[in-house]
Amino acid sequence: MTDTRRRLVLAGHGMAGQRLLEAVTDRAPGAWRITVLAEEPRPAYDRVHLTSWFSGTTAEDLSLWPAGFAAEHDIDLRLDDPVTAVDRAARTVTTRSGHTVAYDALVLATGSRPFVPPVPGHDTPGCFVYRTIEDLEAIRDRAAHTGVGTVVGGGLLGLEAAGALREMGLHTHVVEFAPRLMAVQVDEGGGAALRRRIEELGVVVHTGVGGQAVGAGADGTVDSLTLSDGRTLATGMVVFSAGVRPRDELARSCGLPVGERGGIVVDTRCRTADPHIWAVGECAQAADGRVHGLVAPAYAMAEAAAEDITGGDGAFTGYEAATKLKLLGVDVASFGDAHGTGDGALEVLYSNTRAGVYKKLVVAPDGRLLGGVLVGDAAAYDLLRPLAAAGTPPATPPEQLVLPTPEGGAAGPVTLPDEAVVCSCHNVTKGAVRAAVSEGGCADVAAVKRCTRAGTGCGSCVRMLTTLVDDELAAGGAPVTKGLCEHFAHTRAELFEIVRVKNVTTFSRLIDEHGSGGEGCDVCKPVVGSILATLNPRLGNSVHILDGEQAALQDTNDHFLANLQRNGSYSVVPRVPGGEITPEGLITIGEIARDFGLYTKITGGQRIDLFGATVDQLPLIWRRLVDAGFESGHAYGKALRTVKSCVGQTWCRYGVQDSVALAIELELRYRGLRSPHKVKAAVSGCARECAEARSKDFGVIATSAGWNLYVGGNGGMTPRHADLLLTDADHATLLRTIDRFLMFYVRTADRLERTAPWIERMEGGLEHLRAVVVDDALGICDELDALMARHTETYEDEWRATLEDPERLRRFVSFANAPGTPDPTVRFLPERGQIRPAREHEAVAAR
Amino acid sequence: MTGPLVEIAPGTGGDWRAVCAYHDLLPGRGAAVLVDGHQIALFRDRGGAVYAVGNRDPFSGAHVISRGILGSRGTAPVVVSPMYKQAFDLRTGACLDEPAAPGGEPAALPVWRVRLTPAASACAGDVAPPNGGAHRPETARS
Numbered sequence: 011m012t013d014t015r016r017r018l019v020l021a022g023h024g025m026a027g028q029r030l031l032e033a034v035t036d037r038a039p040g041a042w043r044i045t046v047l048a049e050e051p052r053p054a055y056d057r058v059h060l061t062s063w064f065s066g067t068t069a070e071d072l073s074l075w076p077a078g079f080a081a082e083h084d085i086d087l088r089l090d091d092p093v094t095a096v097d098r099a100a101r102t103v104t105t106r107s108g109h110t111v112a113y114d115a116l117v118l119a120t121g122s123r124p125f126v127p128p129v130p131g132h133d134t135p136g137c138f139v140y141r142t143i144e145d146l147e148a149i150r151d152r153a154a155h156t157g158v159g160t161v162v163g164g165g166l167l168g169l170e171a172a173g174a175l176r177e178m179g180l181h182t183h184v185v186e187f188a189p190r191l192m193a194v195q196v197d198e199g200g201g202a203a204l205r206r207r208i209e210e211l212g213v214v215v216h217t218g219v220g221g222q223a224v225g226a227g228a229d230g231t232v233d234s235l236t237l238s239d240g241r242t243l244a245t246g247m248v249v250f251s252a253g254v255r256p257r258d259e260l261a262r263s264c265g266l267p268v269g270e271r272g273g274i275v276v277d278t279r280c281r282t283a284d285p286h287i288w289a290v291g292e293c294a295q296a297a298d299g300r301v302h303g304l305v306a307p308a309y310a311m312a313e314a315a316a317e318d319i320t321g322g323d324g325a326f327t328g329y330e331a332a333t334k335l336k337l338l339g340v341d342v343a344s345f346g347d348a349h350g351t352g353d354g355a356l357e358v359l360y361s362n363t364r365a366g367v368y369k370k371l372v373v374a375p376d377g378r379l380l381g382g383v384l385v386g387d388a389a390a391y392d393l394l395r396p397l398a399a400a401g402t403p404p405a406t407p408p409e410q411l412v413l414p415t416p417e418g419g420a421a422g423p424v425t426l427p428d429e430a431v432v433c434s435c436h437n438v439t440k441g442a443v444r445a446a447v448s449e450g451g452c453a454d455v456a457a458v459k460r461c462t463r464a465g466t467g468c469g470s471c472v473r474m475l476t477t478l479v480d481d482e483l484a485a486g487g488a489p490v491t492k493g494l495c496e497h498f499a500h501t502r503a504e505l506f507e508i509v510r511v512k513n514v515t516t517f518s519r520l521i522d523e524h525g526s527g528g529e530g531c532d533v534c535k536p537v538v539g540s541i542l543a544t545l546n547p548r549l550g551n552s553v554h555i556l557d558g559e560q561a562a563l564q565d566t567n568d569h570f571l572a573n574l575q576r577n578g579s580y581s582v583v584p585r586v587p588g589g590e591i592t593p594e595g596l597i598t599i600g601e602i603a604r605d606f607g608l609y610t611k612i613t614g615g616q617r618i619d620l621f622g623a624t625v626d627q628l629p630l631i632w633r634r635l636v637d638a639g640f641e642s643g644h645a646y647g648k649a650l651r652t653v654k655s656c657v658g659q660t661w662c663r664y665g666v667q668d669s670v671a672l673a674i675e676l677e678l679r680y681r682g683l684r685s686p687h688k689v690k691a692a693v694s695g696c697a698r699e700c701a702e703a704r705s706k707d708f709g710v711i712a713t714s715a716g717w718n719l720y721v722g723g724n725g726g727m728t729p730r731h732a733d734l735l736l737t738d739a740d741h742a743t744l745l746r747t748i749d750r751f752l753m754f755y756v757r758t759a760d761r762l763e764r765t766a767p768w769i770e771r772m773e774g775g776l777e778h779l780r781a782v783v784v785d786d787a788l789g790i791c792d793e794l795d796a797l798m799a800r801h802t803e804t805y806e807d808e809w810r811a812t813l814e815d816p817e818r819l820r821r822f823v824s825f826a827n828a829p830g831t832p833d834p835t836v837r838f839l840p841e842r843g844q845i846r847p848a849r850e851h852e853a854v855a856a857r
Numbered sequence: 858m859t860g861p862l863v864e865i866a867p868g869t870g871g872d873w874r875a876v877c878a879y880h881d882l883l884p885g886r887g888a889a890v891l892v893d894g895h896q897i898a899l900f901r902d903r904g905g906a907v908y909a910v911g912n913r914d915p916f917s918g919a920h921v922i923s924r925g926i927l928g929s930r931g932t933a934p935v936v937v938s939p940m941y942k943q944a945f946d947l948r949t950g951a952c953l954d955e956p957a958a959p960g961g962e963p964a965a966l967p968v969w970r971v972r973l974t975p976a977a978s979a980c981a982g983d984v985a986p987p988n989g990g991a992h993r994p995e996t997a998r999s
């Protein structure tokens with residue numbers, strides 16, 4: 011039987027080529043007999059994440075060629091056999107091995123080749139490009155034999171390559187001809203901030219100079235690079251990353267038109283001048299006259315061509331470039347018209363040179379966002395890029411999004427129009443994500459990813475995706491559980507009542523009897539841990555949060571009674587009630603910090619934070635602190651942190667009450683109280699408010715007649731002033747009211763809900779709160795008072811109690827099978843006379 | 858303390874190594890062990906099953922996975938990194954929240970195979986985890 015299928019030949023099996031195969035077989039299964047002629051020795055792989063190969067991602071991990079794909083679609087994939095000629099009249103192609111393959115449709119997806127400047131010595135052994143897995147293998151082999159590497163080209167790819175060399179422990183230079191790094195994407199100010207960030211990674215940056223000549227040593231391999239300003243860098247390898255050129259040679263030799271600067275000319279359907287030949291990806295010059303060097307437009311072109319080939323009508327008209335650097339630790343993003351070249355474009359600038367943060371937005375006179383550059387802090391990128399693509403003035407002025415609190419409350423993806431592209435790798439709009447939830451039945455982010463592909467490209471949109479999916483679930487008809495998590499259909503407040511009323515003493519019982527059973531998760535476990543911590547005295551449980559089953563419920567900070575820092579070390583904060591400390595106390599803390607080599611910093615809560623302790627050191631440090639009379643500051647817990655104070659009447663000329671004494675009393679009264687979120691407080695000695703009490707969960711300000719109590723304030727991301735609850739209260743009334751306020755909060759607030767949103771959420775707001783805690787409208791004040799009394803009676807210092815119990819101490823080892831061996835990856839380097847965490851590559855070099 | 862020993866071997870094959878006593882592991886929590894310079898995080902769930910994955914958190918580069926909270930997501934046993942809270946499937950090491958870490962490296966943790974063997978002084982009957990749990994530790998993908 012003869013095969014009646016039409017013949018599709020694909021030249022080039024890269025990212026665009028594979029996307030084309032998927033689209034064609036998806037739209038017209040079985041309609042085409044497909045032959046793929048590939049130059050590389052392996053099927054298509056994820057070139058975008060190529061660099062991750064250096065950190066252990068295998069070629070198999072990167073592969074885009076699903077097992078069984080060839081068999082399912084009867085695709086003849088011939089590796090290592092590139093097309094060498096096209097005969098348009100005969101409609102055949104010839105391959106390097108001499109085979110001839112006939113086609114009805116030919117798609118050229120040959121990508122581009124790295125441009126190597128023709129400097130003398132550019133082909134010396136030790137010179138590389140950065141495009142394929144084979145290139146990386148060669149670079150890695152060379153890196154094992156040299157200590158210095160130089161990247162020529164300071165663009166996106168060049169910096170990625172430099173980061174990789176640095177990670178391999180090489181001393182690394184970047185040489186860039188333009189006056190700044192990433193000249194295409196970022197402007198001058200952004201370039202300067204970026205340079206600072208890159209230099210912090212330990213990469214030496216040379217801008218405004220080119221590579222002039224590569225020098226070779228006695229063994230004939232690279233040993234230097236001479237720059238255009240006459241300097242010579244000693245280097246064992248040179249990686250050229252000076253741009254790419256479209257691989258349009260097949261088209262040229264068969265007479266198809268190519269663009270002035272290269273690239274096979276195609277129309278919006280990605281057809282070349284020959285109706286039987288298409289070109290997609292980086293080898294093509296798209297209908298907008300440009301050659302696009304990113305995967306998103308390459309995919310879009312593959313889709314358009316597949317549509318056309320299978321009889322549909324897709325189109326690729328152009329693409330607004332947007333970039334986010336994938337270099338570890340450096341936030342840089344640019345999108346849209348980043349240089350403000352459009353008519354009448356205005357600039358909004360935020361720049362903080364000291365912090366290495368630079369943000370610029372380009373705005374049209376009518377308020378539309380045209381583009382921007384973010385360096386040092388690209389948190390707003392997710393939101394800004396779709397706004398720029400949307401073409402209508404955004405509801406939130408974009409400048410609000412780049413001010414120092416980028417996530418500042420109000421503005422979320424809610425403000426985006428439905429047409430806004432959320433995932434630019436796969437061109438998924440906000441509307442499509444919403445539809446996947448409301449109509450497609452996707453109930454979580456993972457399902458939306460599978461269904462829309464959003465978030466599966468570079469991954470930078472996943473955070474926003476999560477918010478969108480949650481919003482849509484909440485807004486839609488989908489049954490929205492206000493439950494904590496998949497294990498409990500209850501809120502924190504409901505669980506608190508269950509535990510309290512039914513005397514449930516353990517998590518196991520609670521989840522087995524009132525939840526889903528099973529293991530629980532990182533949401534419900536700490537919540538239940540916190541509820542038990544409050545109710546333990548009443549339940550007759552041990553009050554120590556590390557005892558019995560409770561140990562398994564605690565977040566890592568509570569579990570080690572210290573605060574986890576970015577390199578896996580911990581910080582230690584002894585309590586300094588009211589911020590009052592004796593010279594002896596200061597000296598003791600100083601000595602301990604010095605003896606253990608800790609970094610010290612004064613906190614905003616008027617105490618001293620000691621950083622850089624390993625898990626093994628924590629009990630040793632606390633032994634000394636406890637012996638000197640210090641106790642846990644609970645900086646690690648969702649608990650009362652500090653009661654800050656001003657110096658007050660005793661010293662201050664204006665003070666009208668002793669604010670320090672009251673702050674100490676309050677801090678000792680509420681220390682150790684576990685709560686839905688952290689609780690901060692302050693006391694000021696007069697209306698001048700030097701302790702900033704109104705920015706706290708509860709704040710007390712002295713009056714000549716007594717104390718004013720304010721509640722529900724906070725600093726942080728959404729600052730809010732506290733509201734007045736009591737005026738001119740006496741000491742007893744003040745304490746009683748704060749007791750009730752705190753216990754009512756602990757009992758009824760949601761997980762991670764500060765007092766401000768808790769009060770705002772309350773029906774009746776502040777007035778209702780006043781009715782409950784001042785007028786006892788609910789008749790629960792006796793109970794609240796009793797709970798607080800139990801708390802103060804049973805309080806014990808968690809650290810002292812831990813040191814007394816060998817069972818509790820057993821967890822403070824880095825390795826269960828090697829107690830006494832500290833984690834070798836926790837490393838420090840000196841900075842400004844103290845230590846700082848070594849970054850991962852620095853640690854490697856130091857080892 | 859007597860009782861079973863926890864033995865692990867690389868997911869890709871290799872020798873079994875005893876790393877600690879089963880009773881050293883707190884139900885519902887993790888612990889790290891050091892084997893030939895590799896840091897491995899061990900977890901024992903409420904049902905008694907033991908899992909072993911790499912201790913390095915790909916999102917932060919810090920070796921802290923063992924200090925994460927153990928939990929379940931759907932049918933998957935997971936550990937949630939204490940650093941930036943991504944969940945990892947303990948059976949496969951796959952990250953359930955993000956496909957790739959910031960550097961572009963894949964977000965997965967390497968998985969080690971786990972088995973329990975009786976300590977010299979214990980009898981063979983100790984092999985199955987307590988709580989009547991099925992012998993689930995052999996969950997690694999190769």
Ligand SMILES: Cc1cc2nc3c(=O)[nH]c(=O)nc-3n(C[C@H](O)[C@H](O)[C@H](O)COP(=O)(O)OP(=O)(O)OC[C@H]3O[C@@H](n4cnc5c(N)ncnc54)[C@H](O)[C@@H]3O)c2cc1C
Nearest residue numbers: 022024025026049057058092093120121291292303304305
């Ligand atoms: C290190 C690196 C990082 C990157 N990071 C990003 C990023 O963060 N974001 C982004 O959007 N893009 C990024 N890119 C760019 C992205 O990889 C490309 O845009 C994308 O791969 C283009 O797909 P393509 O199919 O056009 O070309 P390619 O993927 O290069 O595929 C072309 C294929 O055709 C083969 N070929 C060439 N000539 C022939 C012939 N005559 N016969 C047969 N086969 C032939 C080539 O060998 C190659 O396998 C990055 C690229 C690199 C190298």
Ligand code: SF4
Nearest residue numbers: 656662665695696700
């Ligand atoms: S708040 Fe009043 S009492 Fe306190 S320091 Fe300021 S001026 Fe003095």
